[in-house]
Amino acid sequence: MKISGYTKRAIIGGIISLGFIGLGTFMLGNLSGYEAKVLIKSSLTGLNTLCNTIVLASATILALMLTLLGVSSGTNSTLKNDHYMHIMQIAKLDTAIFIASLLFFLVFNLPVTESENIPENWFDFIYYVTIAVSAILSSALIVVVLMLYNTIINIIKIIGLGKTDHPLIQQDDDDNDE
Template identity: 55%
Template sequence: MSVIIKRALFGGAVATLVMASGTFVLGRLSGYEAKVLLESSLSGINMLCNTVILGSSTILALMLTLLSLSRAANSSLNKEHYRQVLSIAKYDTILIISAVIAFLFLNIPITESQEVPGSWYTTIYYITLGVAALLGGGLIAIVTMLYGTIANIILIVGLGVTDHPLVDDDQDQRASKE
């Protein structure tokens, strides 16, 4: 796993913990309090899910442009660069699927049901906040990974850095022999 991906996943985990720590500020809730808070927070969490789906889908589509730019680069990028792009695509796809599943579950009208015991609302509320924190942290991790990859491409393609770890040394040697 590359340094960019490790750094991004660490940043996403820290962001998730910071967002999740807000639940501890609320303290222990009763079932009724959790139900009221759940009702008021569902629209915001649904909006978060929609934002994560839209943003992640856009990132995935724009990665095709990133690949074409990488391919057209005068200096050949080594396989590690393409592994980084593949990792971003994989994590981004997982994030999209997770956000869609969360969105579907959050749209079950659980607060309208008379069959759900009041004690469950506390658990459902904390799970909902946890899912929101994970989605937010995941999006931060994806954006951080993408930033690292784009910064490397700018260094290599735009600024012509040839001693970068992602530049294929074999390609440089072949070019100097010609």
């Protein structure tokens, strides 16, 4: 599956947001096991809320994409396969984010800080893993939203503004196999 310029820009946006989150983590500096345990304990409710929000957002995006497909198929212009491939990319990534967020929501609900079997020096590793997971999930959702934004802008240009020379409109001399 080829990646369009729209998708590349969305991925760059996600990488930039991941960089900002990574910079914030770097500014915290090194933690001891005890400090990490305290930070994990205080941030678990926020992590659970974040995962829950991402699950709800990704499920909503998937449901609203059905409307997008209805609008796309209802247009007077015949859209190229690239448009539908882009929608399929969004749906695949959004579904992966939904599943990952739900799984990490369940993992973050484990009482890790209450366990006596976990060595104290592991908590700094666990803390950084939780930050990395939340940063990746957040950045991935940003990528989905940016991809969806590009798709909506294209639909507005084609349907709302009536652009007949848009690159996603199937011309009479184009092949359907693109």
